[in-house]
Amino acid sequence: MAVVLAAAALASSANVWAQEGIKEVRFAWAGGPRAWVLGQIDKSFDQAFGVPVKWVGFNSGADVLSLFAAKEIDIARFGSSPAAAGIARKLPIEVIGTPEIIATAERLIVKNGIASIKDLEDKRVAYPANSTAQFAFELAVKLDGNGADRSKIRTVALKPAEIVSAWQRGDIDAAYVWGPFSQQLEAADGKEIYATQNLARHGVLVFNNFVARKEFAEKNPELIVKFLQVAQQKIDEYTADPEAASQKIAKHLDIPVDTVRSTLGGLQYPSIQEQLTPDYLGDSHTKASSRIARSYQEAAEFLAAIGELRKSDVPASYAGAINTRYLEEAAKAGKN
Structure with missing residues (x-):
């Protein structure tokens, strides 16, 4: 009976969305290992929505902002600093969740002869443009550089795959990037000297957020709630058995476990x-005074300070771009 009722509810939702002209839901994803990929493997999102999911690839946060501006995606999982920049630039998007706090998933990998951030002076460092990795690198130099002269560090913005190629050619000496690319650099004689979690001692929170196109979310609130529920289910699946989940994702993406x-x-x-x-x-x-709202503000102010944003674009508060309605509904449903 429970299965029948669930199927009926799913069919009802699918009919509603079909009537509204929704043929698919478009996710932006970076193609790498994340817990929500489990939902790509078993099609949990498709089943919950009653319509297919189209997974749209991107290389960095800058790509995500362009995709949102062109209305080519509906939901994205990407970094906090590019999200802060997109909101400051008045893209019609809203934050619907913050499922991942970045600890060691993004790291500074260097070649032999470099032992500290200060050693990067007169060296070439790469990172993906407008990404949490770029944000973390700039803060690392400022907060943990032991007097490093930022003007002497030569930086280049590259896509993650391009970073690996540049490393192999000898065009760069270091890179701040996420997995699986950081592991590829380590396999090519690289070594880690810094991880994003080190910024926590300075009170800095760097994270990945779920962001939705505002028009899409307003028209399909039940779908956004279902998305958050399924995403949490996939995280729960991973945390319950990390090894089994890792094996599934490695096989699906064809990368080392x-x-x-x-x-x-x-x-x-x-x-x-x-x-x-x-x-x-x-x-x-409480969102106006939350740690995440302050983190967006701090990120935007920092980006303005280094010329990535206009100071006049930084909002007085990020609370207006944080919509907790969907999380609250997902939390209520989880208790029933």
Whole structure:
């Protein structure tokens, strides 16, 4: 009976979305190992929506912002700093969740002879443009550079795959990037000297967020709630058995399982209920003073300071771009 009722509810939702002209839901994803890829493998999202999911690839946060501007995606999982930039530039998007706190999933990998950030002076460092990796690198130089002269560090913005090629050619001396690319650099005689989690001692929170196109979310609130529920189910599946989940994802993406273990293990996963506390997003009453809202503000102000944003574009508060309504509904449904 439960199965019949669930199927009936799914069919009903599918009929509603079909009537509204939704033929597919478009996700932006970077192609690498993440817990939500489990939902790509078993098509949990497609089943929950009643319509197919189209997975749209991107290389960095800058690509995601372009895809949102062109209305080519509906939901994306990407980094906090490019999201802060997109909101500042008044893209019609809103934050609907913060499922991943970046710890060791993004790291600074260097070649032999480099032992510290200060040693990067007169060296060439690559990172993906407008990404959490770029944001973390700039903050690392500022906060943990031991007097490093930023003007003497030569930086180049490259796509992650291009970073690996540039490393192999000898065009760069270091790179700040995420897995599986960081592991590829290590396999080519690279070594880690810094990880994003080190910024936490300075009170800096760097994370990945779920962001939706505002028009899409407003027209399909039940679909956004279902998305958050399924995404949490996939995180729960991973945390319940990391090895089994890692094996599935490695086989699906055709990459080494060690790479998947390292990347997924380098993230922290606040639950839906935890995300609704002031330590993360907060709820409709506390989001304005939440840690995530402050983190967006700090990221935008830092990006303005280094010329990545106009100071006049930085909003007085990010609370208006954080919509906790969907998380709150997903949390209620989880208790039933």
